[in-house]
Amino acid sequence: MPTLASSRANRVRILAVLCIGVFLLGASDDSSRLDRLGHRMMCVCSCGQILMECNHVGCTYSDTMRHELASAIDGGKSDDAILAEFIEKYGTTVLAAPTHSGFDRVAWLMPYLLFIVGVGGFVAVVQLWRKRQATAPGVAATGLSSDELSRLREQARKETEL
Numbered sequence: 001m002p003t004l005a006s007s008r009a010n011r012v013r014i015l016a017v018l019c020i021g022v023f024l025l026g027a028s029d030d031s032s033r034l035d036r037l038g039h040r041m042m043c044v045c046s047c048g049q050i051l052m053e054c055n056h057v058g059c060t061y062s063d064t065m066r067h068e069l070a071s072a073i074d075g076g077k078s079d080d081a082i083l084a085e086f087i088e089k090y091g092t093t094v095l096a097a098p099t100h101s102g103f104d105r106v107a108w109l110m111p112y113l114l115f116i117v118g119v120g121g122f123v124a125v126v127q128l129w130r131k132r133q134a135t136a137p138g139v140a141a142t143g144l145s146s147d148e149l150s151r152l153r154e155q156a157r158k159e160t161e162l
Helices: 004-038 062-074 079-090 102-135 146-160
Strands: none
Touching (some): 062 079
């Protein structure tokens, strides 16, 4: 049967493990937040890469931007406040993806709209071609008998021989 002292020792051990786990998770939370926010932003050196992945030789912006991002996170600012600060400083081109509000919704909807219009246009063109093929003049529409047609073919063959 466990004694009172051993149950207290177990509780202290569990509490210590829990505190260490919370401390480690709290420390990695900032690094994961840095990584998450850094992947929502573009480097402004015109390399066209995500901020956290910029490997442009001689890039003067990426290190500065990463340090600004880390200091903003350490300062306790919210994600939205940090993004707003970067947009104010570098412009909307710092965002890796457009926002989901206002005119930026057009950027999200246009690919789907263009796909639908493209498929509709393709179907319309195919139907137009089928109608032309069905109404194209054939042998019966010319009004020539098979004897006259054979005679004209023979004449064309003779005229085209070298």
